[in-house]
Amino acid sequence: MTELAQRQAAFLGAILDDEAPLPTGWGAERAPGMAIYRNNYRTSLVEALRSTFERTGRLVGEEAFRRAAAHHCIMHPPRSWTLDLVGKGFPETCTELFPHDPDVAELAALEWAMHEAFVARNTKPLTTAGFGEACAKFTEGDWEALTLTLVPDLRVVGASHDLVRLWSSLAADRAKPDMVPCGEAQCAIVWREGERPVFVLRPAWEGAALDAFQRGATFGAVCAALIETLGEEAAIAEAGAMLARWVGEGLVDKLAQGAEASPAIPPLSPSLPDSSLSVR
Amino acid sequence: MNAIIPFRGFGLGLRRTHYADFLEGDVDVDFVEVISENYMVEGGKPLRVLEQVREKHAVILHGVSLSIGSAQGLDGGYLDRLRTLTNRIDPLWVSDHLCWTRTGAHNSHDLLPLPLTAEALDVVCANIDRAQEALARPMLFENPSSYLTFPEDEMAEWEFLSEMVRRTGCYLLLDVNNVYVSAHNHGFSPSDYIAGLPLDRVRQIHLAGHEPGDIIIDTHDREVSEGVWQLYAETVRKLGPVATMIERDDKIPPLADLLAEINRACSLANSVTGTLAA
Numbered sequence: 001m002t003e004l005a006q007r008q009a010a011f012l013g014a015i016l017d018d019e020a021p022l023p024t025g026w027g028a029e030r031a032p033g034m035a036i037y038r039n040n041y042r043t044s045l046v047e048a049l050r051s052t053f054e055r056t057g058r059l060v061g062e063e064a065f066r067r068a069a070a071h072h073c074i075m076h077p078p079r080s081w082t083l084d085l086v087g088k089g090f091p092e093t094c095t096e097l098f099p100h101d102p103d104v105a106e107l108a109a110l111e112w113a114m115h116e117a118f119v120a121r122n123t124k125p126l127t128t129a130g131f132g133e134a135c136a137k138f139t140e141g142d143w144e145a146l147t148l149t150l151v152p153d154l155r156v157v158g159a160s161h162d163l164v165r166l167w168s169s170l171a172a173d174r175a176k177p178d179m180v181p182c183g184e185a186q187c188a189i190v191w192r193e194g195e196r197p198v199f200v201l202r203p204a205w206e207g208a209a210l211d212a213f214q215r216g217a218t219f220g221a222v223c224a225a226l227i228e229t230l231g232e233e234a235a236i237a238e239a240g241a242m243l244a245r246w247v248g249e250g251l252v253d254k255l256a257q258g259a260e261a262s263p264a265i266p267p268l269s270p271s272l273p274d275s276s277l278s279v280r
Numbered sequence: 281m282n283a284i285i286p287f288r289g290f291g292l293g294l295r296r297t298h299y300a301d302f303l304e305g306d307v308d309v310d311f312v313e314v315i316s317e318n319y320m321v322e323g324g325k326p327l328r329v330l331e332q333v334r335e336k337h338a339v340i341l342h343g344v345s346l347s348i349g350s351a352q353g354l355d356g357g358y359l360d361r362l363r364t365l366t367n368r369i370d371p372l373w374v375s376d377h378l379c380w381t382r383t384g385a386h387n388s389h390d391l392l393p394l395p396l397t398a399e400a401l402d403v404v405c406a407n408i409d410r411a412q413e414a415l416a417r418p419m420l421f422e423n424p425s426s427y428l429t430f431p432e433d434e435m436a437e438w439e440f441l442s443e444m445v446r447r448t449g450c451y452l453l454l455d456v457n458n459v460y461v462s463a464h465n466h467g468f469s470p471s472d473y474i475a476g477l478p479l480d481r482v483r484q485i486h487l488a489g490h491e492p493g494d495i496i497i498d499t500h501d502r503e504v505s506e507g508v509w510q511l512y513a514e515t516v517r518k519l520g521p522v523a524t525m526i527e528r529d530d531k532i533p534p535l536a537d538l539l540a541e542i543n544r545a546c547s548l549a550n551s552v553t554g555t556l557a558a
Contacts (some may be wrong), residue, residue, distance in 0.1 A: 004399050005351035005383070007430075011392065012383050023433050032495055033428030033465075040390045048389075077386045081358045082317055086389075113483040122323035152322070195325040 015041050016077050029272040045073045045086050052087040052115050055170040056094065056108045060101075068097050073196075084119070087112055102177055103161045108172075110163055113155035113190040120153035120218050125250040134255050144220035147258035148213045153192040154251055156207040157199075163188050164201050191251055205229050206242060208249075218258040221241070284451050284483050287311070287338070288521040290546045292538050293528060294333060301331050301535045307457050309542065310338060313525055316343040319369075320361040334369055340484070340523075341371045342453075345387075348407045348421065348476050349380035349394040354510045359414045366415055372523075373483065375420035375453045376411075378404065378441065395430035399465045401447075408448040420451045420483055421540075425458035425490075425498035429466055436544065437462070438476030445481050452477065455486035456521075457504065457527075461496045468509050479519050487512060487545060488527040501530035504541060509548065517552045524549065 001009070010023040022034060049069040050057055051079050057065040072093040078086050091109035098104040126134070138146070157163075163178040169178035187207030190199040209222050221240075226235035246252050289310025294302060312333060319341075320331050333339065366374055379391040384406055393399045412418055423441060432473060435443075445452060454477065463470040487509075489502035504526065506514075516522070526541045 002351050002399070002403075004395070004397075004403055007395060007432075008351050008380060008392075009383050009385075012386055012388055015388055015390075015392075016386065027431075030428045033426075036427045036495060036497060037388075037390060037392065041388055044389050070454040078389060079386060081347075081355055081382070082320070083389050085332035119326065161287060192324065195328065213410075 015075075040260075042073065044083070045078065046070060047138045048083045048086045049073075049090060052084075053090060053108055053111050055167065056104060056111055058096065058173065058175060059107055059166075060104055065262065068093060071097060071122075084115070087115065092139060099135075103166060106157065106159055106161060106163060107166060109157045110159075110167065110188050110190065110199065113157050113188070114199070115155040117155060117190050117192045117197040118195075120151075120192060122155075123151050123253050125151050126247055126252045126254065128247050129246075131247045131252070132257070133184060142257065144218060144255045146219035147216060147256045148219075148252050149254040149256065150210065150214055151251055151253045153190075153197070154210065154214075155190040156210050157188040157190065158204065158207070159186040160190050162186075162201065163199070168201075189251070191249070193250065209242065210246075216258065281412060281416075281449060284418055284420070286483060287372055287522050287523045289338070290322050290542045290549075291337075291340070291523065291525040292535075292542060293342075293525065294330075294339075295532050297532045298535050299329050302336070303329065307535065309541065311338040311523065311525070313339055313340040313342045313527075314363060316341040316362060316374070316376075320358075320365050330369065332409050333541075339369055339371045341366060341369065341374045341529070343374070343376040344391065345380070345381055345389075346376040346411060347381040348376060348378065348411065349392075349400060349404050350382055350407065351380075351403055352384045353381075354407050354410055359411065363415055366417070369397060373420055373451070374415060374417065375422060375484070377424055377532065378420045379424045391424055392442075393424060393426040393430075394426065394438060394535075396433040396435050397430075398434060399419055401440060401443055403543055405443055405447045412450065413446065418450055420453040422453040422455050422483050422486065423458050423462075425455070425461040425465075427465055427495055427497070436468070436473075436476065438473050438513050442476065442478050445478050450481075452482045453484045453486060453487070454482045454515065455527075456491055457486065457508045458489040460505075460508050460511050461490050462500045465497045471514065474515050474518065482519055482522055484523040484525070484526060485512065485515065486520075487541070499530060500527050503537075509544070511555075512545065513548050513552050516549045 007023065014020045014022055014034060018038060022030060046066060046069040049072065058106050076089050091105050091112055094105040094108045139246055160182055162182055163179045170174055185204035186201050187204045188199045189196060189202055189207060189210065212222050222240045223235060226239055229237060288471060291309045291311035294312040294314045314330060319326050321327060343362065346354065377391050378394065380394060381388055381390065381392060423437065441452065444450065446486045459473050463473060487504045488500045489504055491497040491499045522547050526538050528538060
């Protein structure tokens with residue numbers, strides 16, 4: 001390590017850790033200056049987290065959020081050049097710090113997904129007309145082997161609480177959070193509609209199906225997993241409706257014919273479809 | 281490498297609060313400066329807004345994360361993204377700071393000071409060479425504000441900057457507020473600092489507000505102080521007309537307040553440079 005590299009490592013070490021001694025050879029007269037750099041570091045990271053996780057901050061309150069943000073920055077000092085990624089892993093930090101309030105981590109995960117979707121790559125998703133045209137001459141085998149490329153802004157977040165109500169209730173400062181547990185496992189599906197991130201609440205099995213397609217599963221394999229979860233009759237009805245819904249919402253970028261061996265699909269939630277709620 | 285032709289206008293930083301003003305109105309500025317990193321993204325609204333603003337105004341890309349003083353060298357991924365944005369926007373120029381922000385392990389997201397040593401100068405010059413080669417254009421580097429100096433310093437900051445310019449062919453973004461802040465914090469004469477720079481290489485001036493105190497802090501959260509206006513007048517008298525902008529990053533006021541400040545800069549520059557500004 002060069003001399004400059006050693007000095008920079010010592011300097012940054014002293015910024016990251018308030019208790020760290022000043023670098024070797026520094027007199028006490030440099031302590032006030034170092035205190036400013038330490039404060040700048042903490043403040044910029046906490047403010048970046050506050051900006052990304054605005055509603056999570058309202059849910060837990062100012063002081064608890066500040067402590068959680070500071071803890072996150074100490075445990076996960078930033079590595080990327082962009083402040084936009086400082087919040088990566090913050091939902092997991094919330095899981096650790098609020099173990100009895102799963103809604104906190106779920107809301108943080110939703111805000112993180114919305115944050116990522118905001119600047120995801122632009123695409124022109126498949127339209128319903130385009131989908132109909134592409135599938136017009138599909139054989140049964142073509143449907144079996146169908147794979148989907150989903151839009152790059154798509155994210156799926158698990159939900160044990162009604163995130164639609166919670167999200168809406170926290171839109172303003174000093175709002176009272178509206179927390180209602182979901183009767184069955186749900187998920188929030190997040191994407192960008194034009195330039196605006198949006199989400200809908202759907203049964204968890206739909207999120208699992210999206211995840212399977214994102215990993216390259218074929219429509220045939222997803223249908224087989226749905227039959228195991230919902231039973232044959234419901235699965236047949238739901239599979240087609242689900243695909244049409246995704247295309248209508250602009251979640252599908254492209255269609256393709258997949259490889260013969262579809263990746264294994266994890267168990268889907270046994271919950272039945274419920275009415276979908278949307279925040280747009 | 282192409283020279284950067286002087287651009288003698290007055291501009292503002294483009295901040296989210298003022299997006300609608302710039303998109304829907306006819307804001308009377310000669311250029312806007314944007315924080316490069318805010319637009320080094322894959323897609324979405326920020327890039328669309330920047331491209332629309334670019335249709336009306338000249339744009340300067342001003343970065344905060346190049347980390348030109350990092351002993352570990354530059355981040356290739358960062359450079360790729362900056363090059364992509366530069367090619368997309370075709371800015372007047374691309375600038376960053378004489379500072380470092382990261383080690384190989386972590387990023388401070390702050391503009392940290394460099395020891396003013398021959399070793400640091402070698403590192404900075406090698407990094408500038410690489411950045412300018414990657415962007416295929418010369419860059420501007422801004423003098424930093426700082427809150428401490430290093431026991432191992434071997435030269436004054438203006439000497440460091442002068443040698444950096446001589447060796448790399450880069451240009452300077454002279455932040456007059458930063459000179460004022462560092463001069464107070466480290467006890468040197470701001471006039472000596474300005475006089476020691478290769479002024480023919482200055483292509484832009486920043487003006488901003490600071491928080492007074494025993495140590496002055498470069499906060500960009502208030503209007504430009506009278507002391508900085510005086511130093512600006514002294515600088516422009518030596519330098520002649522040069523692209524000037526108001527930097528505001530916190531407690532951002534209505535656009536009209538910033539336009540009033542930039543108009544003051546314009547009037548001041550005209551009054552001290554006389555016919556030069558015509």
